[in-house]
Amino acid sequence: MEWNPFLSQCFLHTLSPAPEPRRLAEFSLSKAADTPNYGLAVLRLVSEPSVDEQIRQAASVNFKNHLRARWAPASPDESNPFIPDSEKAEIKALIVRLMLSSTPKIQSQLSEALALIGKHDFPKSWPTLLPELIAELQKASQASDYASINGILGT
Numbered sequence: 001m002e003w004n005p006f007l008s009q010c011f012l013h014t015l016s017p018a019p020e021p022r023r024l025a026e027f028s029l030s031k032a033a034d035t036p037n038y039g040l041a042v043l044r045l046v047s048e049p050s051v052d053e054q055i056r057q058a059a060s061v062n063f064k065n066h067l068r069a070r071w072a073p074a075s076p077d078e079s080n081p082f083i084p085d086s087e088k089a090e091i092k093a094l095i096v097r098l099m100l101s102s103t104p105k106i107q108s109q110l111s112e113a114l115a116l117i118g119k120h121d122f123p124k125s126w127p128t129l130l131p132e133l134i135a136e137l138q139k140a141s142q143a144s145d146y147a148s149i150n151g152i153l154g155t
Contacts, residue, residue, distance in 0.1 A: 003041035060109035
């Protein structure tokens with residue numbers, strides 16, 4: 001499945017003031033969320049500068065909510081399928097740099113997503129997080145990149 005056009009259309013329709021296209025898009029996204037690599041596909045859409053900012057922002061909110069529901073079980077009888085470990089590893093490899101290079105509204109959603117991951121995986125399953133944040137903070141400090149500095153400190 002070619003994710004970007006499908007996801008772009010769905011996220012665009014979730015912003016519709018008309019209830020019918022919005023409900024259909026939300027249903028489509030709900031079904032798509034059950035497929036492997038959905039989280040990565042949404043994250044890649046968020047990172048695509050050629051996609052409209054509103055679509056990317058809607059995608060970043062969806063990504064954060066997807067992680068909240070599927071990263072780790074809230075209870076033993078949880079019915080949502082969980083994100084496979086291989087997909088989790090790819091998300092963790094991408095999210096810090098993407099968060100730091102995003103616009104403020106998207107950055108805040110990705111920062112929350114990163115915090116959700118960290119709550120479950122740091123430090124045991126994500127030992128590289130702190131060294132990565134420190135290295136990025138040093139780079140941002142040397143470049144006087146205050147947006148990145150704020151993003152790191154907020155996380």
